[in-house]
Amino acid sequence: MAFTAQLSEVLQIVKGEYANPHRLLGLHEVSGKGWFVRAMLPDAVHVWAVCPASDKSWELKRIHEDGFYEGQVDCDAWFLYQLKANFGCGNVQTFYDAYAFSPVLTDYDMYLFGQGTHYELGYKLGANPMVHDGVSGVNFAVWAPNAARVSVVGDFNSYDGRRHAMRLRFEVGVWELFIPGIKQYDAYKFEIKTAQGELLQKQDPFEKYHQLRPSTNSLVYDLDGFIWEDKDFVPPGMNDAINIYEVHLGSWLKKEGHVPEQNDQEPSFLTYKEIAHELVDYVLEMGYTHIELMPITEHPYDPSWGYQVTGYYAATSRFGTPHEFKYFVNHCHKNGIAVILDWVPAHFPKDAHGLAHFDGTALFEHADPRQAEHPDWGTLIFNYGRKEVSNFLIASALFWVEEYHIDGLRVDAVASMLHLDYSRYDGQEWVANDHGGNINLHAREFIKHLNSIMQKRHPHVLMIAEESTSYAGVTKPVLHDGLGFHLKWNMGWMNDFLKYVELDPIYRSHNHNLVNFAMMYNHTENFVLPLSHDEVVHGKKSLLDKMPGDLWQKFANLRAAFGFMYTHPGKKLLFMGGEFGQFIEWDEKRSLDWFLLDFPHHKKMQDFVKDLNHIYKKEPALWAKDFDPLGFAWIDADDSSRSIVSFARFTNNPTDTIITCINFTPSPVEAHRLGLHMPATYVEILNSDNEKYGGSGVINNKPISFDKILSNNLECSISLRLPPLGAVILKAQK
Numbered sequence: 142m143a144f145t146a147q148l149s150e151v152l153q154i155v156k157g158e159y160a161n162p163h164r165l166l167g168l169h170e171v172s173g174k175g176w177f178v179r180a181m182l183p184d185a186v187h188v189w190a191v192c193p194a195s196d197k198s199w200e201l202k203r204i205h206e207d208g209f210y211e212g213q214v215d216c217d218a219w220f221l222y223q224l225k226a227n228f229g230c231g232n233v234q235t236f237y238d239a240y241a242f243s244p245v246l247t248d249y250d251m252y253l254f255g256q257g258t259h260y261e262l263g264y265k266l267g268a269n270p271m272v273h274d275g276v277s278g279v280n281f282a283v284w285a286p287n288a289a290r291v292s293v294v295g296d297f298n299s300y301d302g303r304r305h306a307m308r309l310r311f312e313v314g315v316w317e318l319f320i321p322g323i324k325q326y327d328a329y330k331f332e333i334k335t336a337q338g339e340l341l342q343k344q345d346p347f348e349k350y351h352q353l354r355p356s357t358n359s360l361v362y363d364l365d366g367f368i369w370e371d372k373d374f375v376p377p378g379m380n381d382a383i384n385i386y387e388v389h390l391g392s393w394l395k396k397e398g399h400v401p402e403q404n405d406q407e408p409s410f411l412t413y414k415e416i417a418h419e420l421v422d423y424v425l426e427m428g429y430t431h432i433e434l435m436p437i438t439e440h441p442y443d444p445s446w447g448y449q450v451t452g453y454y455a456a457t458s459r460f461g462t463p464h465e466f467k468y469f470v471n472h473c474h475k476n477g478i479a480v481i482l483d484w485v486p487a488h489f490p491k492d493a494h495g496l497a498h499f500d501g502t503a504l505f506e507h508a509d510p511r512q513a514e515h516p517d518w519g520t521l522i523f524n525y526g527r528k529e530v531s532n533f534l535i536a537s538a539l540f541w542v543e544e545y546h547i548d549g550l551r552v553d554a555v556a557s558m559l560h561l562d563y564s565r566y567d568g569q570e571w572v573a574n575d576h577g578g579n580i581n582l583h584a585r586e587f588i589k590h591l592n593s594i595m596q597k598r599h600p601h602v603l604m605i606a607e608e609s610t611s612y613a614g615v616t617k618p619v620l621h622d623g624l625g626f627h628l629k630w631n632m633g634w635m636n637d638f639l640k641y642v643e644l645d646p647i648y649r650s651h652n653h654n655l656v657n658f659a660m661m662y663n664h665t666e667n668f669v670l671p672l673s674h675d676e677v678v679h680g681k682k683s684l685l686d687k688m689p690g691d692l693w694q695k696f697a698n699l700r701a702a703f704g705f706m707y708t709h710p711g712k713k714l715l716f717m718g719g720e721f722g723q724f725i726e727w728d729e730k731r732s733l734d735w736f737l738l739d740f741p742h743h744k745k746m747q748d749f750v751k752d753l754n755h756i757y758k759k760e761p762a763l764w765a766k767d768f769d770p771l772g773f774a775w776i777d778a779d780d781s782s783r784s785i786v787s788f789a790r791f792t793n794n795p796t797d798t799i800i801t802c803i804n805f806t807p808s809p810v811e812a813h814r815l816g817l818h819m820p821a822t823y824v825e826i827l828n829s830d831n832e833k834y835g836g837s838g839v840i841n842n843k844p845i846s847f848d849k850i851l852s853n854n855l856e857c858s859i860s861l862r863l864p865p866l867g868a869v870i871l872k873a874q875k
Contacts, residue, residue, distance in 0.1 A: 144204050144211050145171045146179055154181055155207045157290050157302050157334055160309040167240035168219055176216050178224075180238060181303055183208030185226040190214050191235060193223055208303070221274060237276050237321035239305055245273060245280040245319055251312040254284075257528030260594060262536035263454050263544070266315070267347025268329065270363040278321035279361055281307065281329070283345065284529055285500035286314020288333045293318055294342070295329035295358075302332035302340070313529065326350075328358040330494070335501025344451055344494045346505075346533065351439045351451075353458045357494040360458075364544060367467045371474035376548040376601055377430050379627060379667065382764045383603075383712035384754055385481065386429040386720075387673055389446060390437060390460055393717050394419055395732040413456075413465040417472040424478055427720065427747075428754030432473060433481040433551060435674065437466070441492055446674070446729055447483065448553060449490040449520060453537040456545070463545075470546050479548040481603065482541055486534045486587075487554035488520035497521055505530055511572050515557060517564045525558075526583035535591050542599050549603030550595075552626070556609045558584040585624070592625030603627050605669060616667040631668035631711060634659040639676060642702045645689045646784060646806045646866070653781035656705070656805070660775070667768045668711040672719060677727045685722040685746075694807060696722060696742050697836065697866035700749050700829035701803055704868025707757050708790060708801040710767050721747035745835040752834075756827055760872065762790040762799040776800070776816050777853050785863065787815055787853075795819050798873040802863060809839045810863035816855030820847045821873040823859060830864030839864035844874060 146165060153159040154166070166179050168190075178190040178201060188210045189198040201212035214222070225235045246265060253259035266282045273280065281293045291307045297320075298304035307316035323329075333341040344351070350362035377383050394416065395409045411419070424432055437460070439452025447457070456466040473480050489505065491497045496505045506521040507513040513521055524530050541547045557563040562579045565571040574582050592604050596619075606626040608615050611633075617623020641655035649656075677683050688698035699722065707713060718733045722743045725734065737743040757763050766772020776787035784805040791798055798819045804810060823845045830836030845859045852858035863869060 144202070145174060145177050146204065146209070146211055151205055151209050154306070155205055155209055155303065157292065157306060159306060160290060162306045163240055163308050167238060168214070168222060170219075174213075176214050176219075177211055178214055178222065178238075179209070179211045180224055180240070181209055181306075182224070182226050183301055183303055184228050184299065185210070186229045187227040189225040191223040191225050192216075192220060194220075198225060221276070237278075239318055239320045242273055242276075242319040242321070244308065244310070244317060245271070246282060246310065246315065246317055248312070251310055251315065254315065254529060254532060255313045257532040259532055260536055260539050260598070262532055263347060263540035267345050267349065267454065268323075268359065268361050270323075270325070270361065273319050273321075276321045278319055279323040279327075280317060280319045281331075282315055282317035283307075283331050283347070284313070284315050284533075285331070285333055285504070287336060287502045287504065288316070288500040289336050289338070290334040291316040292332045293320060293329055294332045295327055297323060297327055297329075300330075300332075302334070323361055325361055325363055327361045328352060329361065330358060333500055337501060339501060341498075341501065342494065343499060346453065346496060346499070348439070348452050348455045350463055351455050351458050354441050354443075357441070357492075362463055364463055367464050367471075369467070369471055369546065371471055371546060374474040374477070376479035376603075378601070379603075379768070380765055382430055382758045383669075384429050384757055385431040385433045385669070385712070385714040386424055386427070387433045387435065387714055387716040388420065389435045389674065389717065389727075389729060390416060391443065392727070392729050392732055394735070410459055412461040413469040414461065416460070417469040421473055421476050421478055425476055427751050428758055429478070430758065431479045431481050431549070433549075433714065434483060436483045436485055436553075438485070441490070441495075443729060445490070448485050449488075449518075450485050451490065451492060451495040453533070454540055467545060474546065480546075481549035481551055481605065482547045483553055484538060484541065484550045485553045486523060486538075487558045488515050488518060488522055490520050505533070509572060511565075511570055512561070515564065516570075522557075524583075525581065525587040531587045531590065534587070535594060538591060538595065539598065542595070542602050548601070549605060551605040551607060552588075553607050555588070555606045555615070556612065558588070559608070559612055560610070588624050589619045593619050596625065606630065608632075613665070627667060628669050628712060629666045630671045630673075630714075631659065631666075632671070633662070634668070634709075634711070635671055635673075635676070638702070638706070639672075639687065642698060642805075643687045643689065649784040649805050650781045653779070653784065656786055657775075657778040659709075660773070660778070663710055663773075664768065664770050669714050670706055670709060670711040671714040672706065672716060673714060674716045674727060677716060677719070677723075679726075681726070683723050683726055684719045685724055686726075690807070692742065693835070694866060696746055697807075697830070700746065700834060700836070701805060701866050701868045703750060703753060704801065704827070704829050704870065705786070705803050707753050708763060708788075708799065708868075708870060710773050710790075712764070712767065713757070715750075720750040742835055745833065749829060749834040752827060756870070760797065760799055760826075761792050761794075762797045765792045766790075774818055776802075776818075776855070783810075785810075785813070789818050791818075796821070796873050796875045800871040801868065802861065802871075803868045804863040804865065807865045809837075809865045812860045813863045814850070814852045814858050814860055816851075816853030817847055817857045817859060818855060819873060820857035822846050823871040824874050825861075825869060826872045827870040828864060828867065829869075830867035836864060836867065839867065841869065841871075845871070
């Protein structure tokens with residue numbers, strides 16, 4: 142029999158250089174000769190084509206020594222056949238041929254991706270289990286437009302890139318292949334042959350699950366089948382109390398017996414399901430409204446804390462499976478706790494198995510080194526000007542919301558995205574935009590696109606920017622030429638406030654502007670007041686250890702600081718451990734020092750924060766008008782000589798009025814006169830100096846009636862006791 146395959150094409154298949162293997166492999170009719178099956182099975186000794194319906198078989202002949210087979214089959218039309226291959230030593234396998242199946246992705250999929258508007262991209266690219274033409278398997282698809290060839294490799298084909306070469310969809314450079322018989326947890330990678338002939342093995346950018354590090358394989362995972370129980374859950378909105386507990390899952394609590402010096406890896410971690418119950422019970426007791434997770438997107442290096450991401454669609458396998466992460470979110474929602482995810486579209490690491498130089502070219506990053514790399518972090522910057530890259534990131538954000546029911550995204554390092562000269566000090570180190578400026582116009586448009594589509598599809602989802610500069614309009618709507626975030630971390634408040642409370646009280650009077658300046662710009666954006674993980678690492682000391690003075694003064698200072706933070710306008714965020722006075726800096730290798738709660742100072746600090754949280758949630762004046770200038774008024778912002786600040790918070794209901802007065806010195810004041818915007822009798826609802834919190838007991842235990850005495854340019858006033866290094870919170874009595 143004369144073979145029908147062209148030798149030049151066979152050689153391209155054998156060498157792994159054929160961009161359209163379906164044209165040659167599979168079942169094809171040859172004009173005037175009949176139907177022929179061709180297969181590439183390098184390790185097979187004998188190969189047959191099999192008709193599953195009739196059990197007929199036809200032997201294929203090896204026409205190239207590297208494993209190219211061809212044979213004629215007796216049929217009048219195309220049919221879905223199988224291959225039976227003898228791999229020697231009694232290893233005979235029968236399986237459907239991947240090259241017998243038509244493409245899964247539609248022309249419309251390709252069109253949307255090319256336009257940068259395929260918002261369901263996470264369900265199209267990557268490895269997606271399905272039944273195709275009645276056969277179970279997995280459709281693999283990956284974007285690599287500059288590759289000479291892309292193959293799926295794994296244990297199922299001995300990592301031989303000649304076995305499952307993919308079909309190129311020329312429209313946008315997507316390669317795809319449906320492989321029947323692939324199962325849950327099968328490990329795989331994409332083998333990419335570059336235009337220069339280099340072979341790369343890459344993790345799937347759209348993987349849903351990953352082998353536990355240090356492995357770099359992606360794993361097939363079927364996301365279907367989880368039963369959600371959160372349909373009635375409504376997360377807090379912009380006009381509600383938002384009190385966020387920031388958590389690093391790997392170190393909030395570790396398994397008993399964990400000794401960090403032993404460098405044990407997996408045994409130290411609780412699973413998503415295990416930590417769900419421990420953490421949610423704690424958060425409920427403490428009175429937080431949200432859990433913010435430091436990145437749980439897949440990442441190779443533990444000390445990166447998750448901020449150097451390789452798997453933008455994968456919940457890290459450190460803590461279990463995707464279904465177990467769904468269990469975590471579901472359990473939070475069943476208990477009324479919203480979940481915010483740290484999400485990192487600003488940069489990605491250079492790991493060889495990741496996105497860097499993905500198809501042999503600067504695909505996800507910039508080619509120009511002045512635009513490609515973050516000098517501070519040694520990571521690569523996304524090329525937001527490529528529609529496909531923008532689409533990859535936007536679809537990732539939507540994927541976490543739609544697949545995992547995430548209630549908010551805290552977008553990391555927005556300032557580095559927006560500024561072309563971020564951490565670049567020489568004019569030769571960065572490239573100006575088309576108008577000669579330093580704003581990354583493509584990044585700005587990407588952010589606007591992201592927030593616009595999220596608002597349209599999921600208006601309840603909070604979009605939060607960690608933006609450390611004074612860039613204007615971060616929380617302004619996109620329609621009004623803003624970036625469209627709901628909230629922005631107030632890094633200015635955080636820096637000024639921490640500088641102030643770290644000062645010895647004797648120096649505070651000369652730095653009073655640090656404690657009152659934030660209100661000068663408070664209503665330019667919608668702010669979150671963050672005391673985050675970044676402030677308790679790298680030699681900055683824990684919050685408690687930042688405080689001056691002896692041990693008693695440290696705790697008193699920190700309680701007063703929390704009293705100021707919780708009653709100041711803005712939503713709240715506190716990093717784990719701060720609530721009970723963790724004394725050493727945070728270390729991702731260690732659990733929090735929960736044993737400290739056996740000591741009265743720390744337990745009483747925790748009790749104080751718990752009561753403060755619950756009062757914050759209960760009192761609408763502390764959150765209902767966070768972003769309305771009418772919700773706040775200074776009583777005395779300028780009492781620098783005594784280091785005292787006082788202010789009032791309001792709703793539309795006068796009896797909701799809250800007054801806060803804080804003494805930032807160690808000297809108590811027995812009769813401090815305080816002017817009133819709303820004359821009434823006031824009751825003390827919290828005093829940080831209460832003995833039950835470890836204070837000295839300078840409290841106001843009786844209702845305080847007002848006097849018609851002018852004070853602070855207000856006609857009526859009250860007289861109250863101010864504790865040393867203490868915060869007093871009063872409420873108008875009905």
